[in-house]
Amino acid sequence: MTKTTDGEIVHFDNVGLRYGTDREVLSDVSFTLFPGSFYFLTGASGAGKTSLLKLLYLAQRPSRGMIRMFGTDAITLPRERLPALRRRLGVVFQDFRLVQHLSAFDNVALPLRVAGVAEKDLTKPVADMLEWVKLGERMHALPAQLSGGEQQRVAIARAVIGRPEMLIADEPTGNVDPDMAIKLLRLFEALNRMGTTVVVATHDVHLLRKVPDSLIMRLDKGRLSDPTGALRYPPRPSGGFGARG
Amino acid sequence: MAMRLPPAFSGSIAQRLRSISGGSSPDLMPQGRLAGPMPWVIAIMVALTVIAAAAGLALSNTARNAADALSGGVTVQVVEANAVERDRQAKAAARVIQAMPGVEDVQIVSQGEVEKLIEPWLGARTGEDQIPVPALVDVRLRDPVDGEKLGALRRTVRAVAPAARVDAQSSWLRPVFKAIDSLQWLAMALVALLGVALAAAVLLAVRNALGVNRETIEVVHLLGGTDAQIARIFQRAIGFDAAGGGAVGLALGLVAVLFLGQRFSGLEAGLVDSGALGWIDWLLLALIPIAGVLLAMITARQTVVRALRKML
Numbered sequence: 405m406t407k408t409t410d411g412e413i414v415h416f417d418n419v420g421l422r423y424g425t426d427r428e429v430l431s432d433v434s435f436t437l438f439p440g441s442f443y444f445l446t447g448a449s450g451a452g453k454t455s456l457l458k459l460l461y462l463a464q465r466p467s468r469g470m471i472r473m474f475g476t477d478a479i480t481l482p483r484e485r486l487p488a489l490r491r492r493l494g495v496v497f498q499d500f501r502l503v504q505h506l507s508a509f510d511n512v513a514l515p516l517r518v519a520g521v522a523e524k525d526l527t528k529p530v531a532d533m534l535e536w537v538k539l540g541e542r543m544h545a546l547p548a549q550l551s552g553g554e555q556q557r558v559a560i561a562r563a564v565i566g567r568p569e570m571l572i573a574d575e576p577t578g579n580v581d582p583d584m585a586i587k588l589l590r591l592f593e594a595l596n597r598m599g600t601t602v603v604v605a606t607h608d609v610h611l612l613r614k615v616p617d618s619l620i621m622r623l624d625k626g627r628l629s630d631p632t633g634a635l636r637y638p639p640r641p642s643g644g645f646g647a648r649g
Numbered sequence: 650m651a652m653r654l655p656p657a658f659s660g661s662i663a664q665r666l667r668s669i670s671g672g673s674s675p676d677l678m679p680q681g682r683l684a685g686p687m688p689w690v691i692a693i694m695v696a697l698t699v700i701a702a703a704a705g706l707a708l709s710n711t712a713r714n715a716a717d718a719l720s721g722g723v724t725v726q727v728v729e730a731n732a733v734e735r736d737r738q739a740k741a742a743a744r745v746i747q748a749m750p751g752v753e754d755v756q757i758v759s760q761g762e763v764e765k766l767i768e769p770w771l772g773a774r775t776g777e778d779q780i781p782v783p784a785l786v787d788v789r790l791r792d793p794v795d796g797e798k799l800g801a802l803r804r805t806v807r808a809v810a811p812a813a814r815v816d817a818q819s820s821w822l823r824p825v826f827k828a829i830d831s832l833q834w835l836a837m838a839l840v841a842l843l844g845v846a847l848a849a850a851v852l853l854a855v856r857n858a859l860g861v862n863r864e865t866i867e868v869v870h871l872l873g874g875t876d877a878q879i880a881r882i883f884q885r886a887i888g889f890d891a892a893g894g895g896a897v898g899l900a901l902g903l904v905a906v907l908f909l910g911q912r913f914s915g916l917e918a919g920l921v922d923s924g925a926l927g928w929i930d931w932l933l934l935a936l937i938p939i940a941g942v943l944l945a946m947i948t949a950r951q952t953v954v955r956a957l958r959k960m961l
Contacts, residue, residue: 461871462871462961463867463871463961464961465961483958483961484875484876486961487870487873487874487875488873490870490871490872490873491872491873495871495872501864501867501868501871503864503865503868504864504865505865514868514869514872515872515873518869518872518873518874518878519873562872
């Protein structure tokens, strides 16, 4: 097993991804994420943001290159060891991916149940979390009975309930009103201050300015736009970074 | 801007998440049936298996009891038209057999019993038009009859009763035993085939359920769910279906077996009566649904695990 350099949480080296025999959707992607940092991943639609996130949340193996996560070589890792790695991540999917036959409560409780938390221990935290995203009244509603914004809040609550080491969010504010968007960003920041590495994919440039201590990764046609710049092996953040971009 | 965190972030849940390896089996998906008709399919399979197994066990009992009863049995027929001479030879034969070593019992079958035996074929025999029937001597040896013992008996009997024919009782029923043996194999083959059919039905139902729940399974995987956890959900669901279906199938099968048993006992035929099921047989029949549940659960688990291995 290859170990990451001390302090690295994720390391991509010349990663390429293609689906089937099509052209590569990601090419020569190299970067390092450090614990406790806040990253925005930006780029136009079709730039490869979602594909890059899929590699990050271990839904996809790359076609080439090397990926290390939490000090583990994620390429050669046997699939039976993937769940342990995935439990260290929280993911907000672009299409929410809520389980349609489960209530909002059960969807948020899902990561805790997967991790084996006893029912008596998860009831209050899940109820509190739903209260916090202002869905306390709707905890028994099925996803189909919720609006797009409400579903997104359930998806976010599910991603953060287990306090992951790294939070990966794909357009997490796409369906919520501006007030809720700010509130969610503040939640991500608060998690970030507690040590969670946050990666938020967004095409909303206004969002980038709202988190001053963030780093920005920009994808353009499957490549990081400045692969030789700060985002390729960026130095360990010290004293805070200003948003670049 | 200071941000108040949700109360859930007290740290305790996070601590627990780190420490649990995922060995438990939470209710990740509803415990609904895998497929509507599945319990009924299992019920029918179990009922047919119970009936086939009961038939096999009854045949086995019939063969064993008949073999036990006839293994030491020898029949002496004195085929003599003259009634006085016939009786004399029968008595003489009985006397010399009684004196032989290894003989447990010798009985001359009374004329009345002989006539009762042949009545179904010749009708009630009255008056003077009676066809002479052989005198019968029923001999029971301590050990099973073999060729040597039968030869010795024949030599001894012929010396005092020249009209006597000596036969081992088991030799008459050899074709019947062969037929019973074939039926037993058929019953076992039916039980095995029904087991295969049950496994196939479960396999199809689980594959269908996997397809329907693919999205949920992917989400559970991405949240850190293991193959074992997902397989347990399907295993448990099919277990419930199989348990319900198995109980109904056992009840239906037992009703059919009891009904058939009652009908066969009405025949009052010794060979059929000897096939009655003992308590061990009933216990074996009761174990069929349990075996069905185990088979269904193992099939479900193997199917799910194999399918999940194709996913990341």
